[in-house]
Amino acid sequence: MSYQCSKEEREFLDQYDASRYERPSVTTDIVVFTLDELDRLSVLLIKRGQFPYKDRWALPGGFLHTARESVDDCARRELMEETGIDNAFCSQLYTFGEPGRDPRTTVISVAYMALIPKHKLQIKAGDDAKEASIFQIQYDVDGMHFINSQMTISESDLAFDHADVIRMAITKLRNRIDYEDDALALLKDQNEFTITELKKIHETIKNKPLDLPNFRKSFLRDYVKTGKVKELDKTIVSKGKPTKLYKLMGGDV
Amino acid sequence: MSYQCSKEEREFLDQYDASRYERPSVTTDIVVFTLDELDRLSVLLIKRGQFPYKDRWALPGGFLHTARESVDDCARRELMEETGIDNAFCSQLYTFGEPGRDPRTTVISVAYMALIPKHKLQIKAGDDAKEASIFQIQYDVDGMHFINSQMTISESDLAFDHADVIRMAITKLRNRIDYEDDALALLKDQNEFTITELKKIHETIKNKPLDLPNFRKSFLRDYVKTGKVKELDKTIVSKGKPTKLYKLMGGDV
DNA sequence: TCAAAAGTGTTTCCCATACACCCATGC
């Protein structure tokens, strides 16, 4: 940013005492969505190694390194540190700033959302975390439950207001999925995928079955005819008729 | 928020040194949209009385009073201080956190959007502002221009990255207007308005003419049949056939 | 009687949905 200013202004800035305002801490929280081996919607949670909420499960994220990085960069850095993904697409979700949401001090949290296929997640806990795991999201009368092979966590067990963050992320994702390309980010291989595979991703996110012929029509119209996706000559065979493969232009390398 | 914690955790919190993390300043900026006397999309700008960007025009807003208020409250408070509106509907837009967007120090800005009819705006500058004015928004090859009766400001003249904030607000508003009730907030009188009046608001926001018969159909279906809006017995006459008046249920008192 | 603006009705088209049916493979 080029900021030209007068000598007068420069003097003001030089003696500006940055500490004279009360300042909240700023963190980012990232809702990392993925599909598990049975194509169920899942989210990455980290078991906190420190107070507050020690030993409770929480979203990955952490404090902003002020001055050195943007808020967006902070989200990407935390994601990199905790999952090994270095170029994930993070979209900003909402900023949570109720006093009291963190017992230490006022903490403003900028929430992000990322969609990452499971096999790309190199799960490793960061400095202030002990454990990380992918949990399938299930709904019941009493809200969300997060299930992995060892345990079930109910939404009230999550740290901070992270259940609210996840709920908002799911809502936003569902609203976006019809007219944004989000689903493509969850493909196992963007260079070789089938329509059925993409349809399963949509079904998982919308939580309802879709009609394959109609889904195909939309796909051909919105992606193939527009050139965003190219049909490959290859097909794969497992059971039934061989399946055409498609490739996302400008996707993974 | 009820936060139950162990004695061990309580001890940790007691000795927690809040200042050991670097902390950015947090501000809110509010994009106040209104329509001018000719129903053109307009925005409220404040001439800054202090460095940085002294004497430049900027969005209303200010620093978060940490611990005392939420980020949402901060936006509402600033709006109150600068426009006299105390119950305006502010919706969160986006959080801007690029280092360097403020020359003083890292400033994270949470942007909000509000829609307020012009006659409700009691424009008065706050402490750190000198002047406030409503500017009509015009577009040209070189971007946005902000015009009031005395001057024209181009978007590059605005303080900070406020041109980006306004651009994003307009985009978001346009995308929302079809399925949200935003336009109703801009009615001069929610207890007595005509379909044509509401249509003009939509036209201004979408920046294109709409078909009255079709607009009426949507209005009757979405608002009158659902009970959100009631038809009054009154009509008003100016030129041509008298016009039916409608009243928003649960609107202004 | 004419202009102006409100209000009604009709036609057309697109697109989402539903679903019947054919195709190519493994077994």
Next chain:
DNA sequence: GCATGGGTGTATGGGAAACACTTTTGA
């Protein structure tokens, strides 16, 4: 062959857009 999933085509319905037409006023 037949089960399995891929792929094609068709019928239906609702909503958006375009527009012809009627109504009620002031001048």
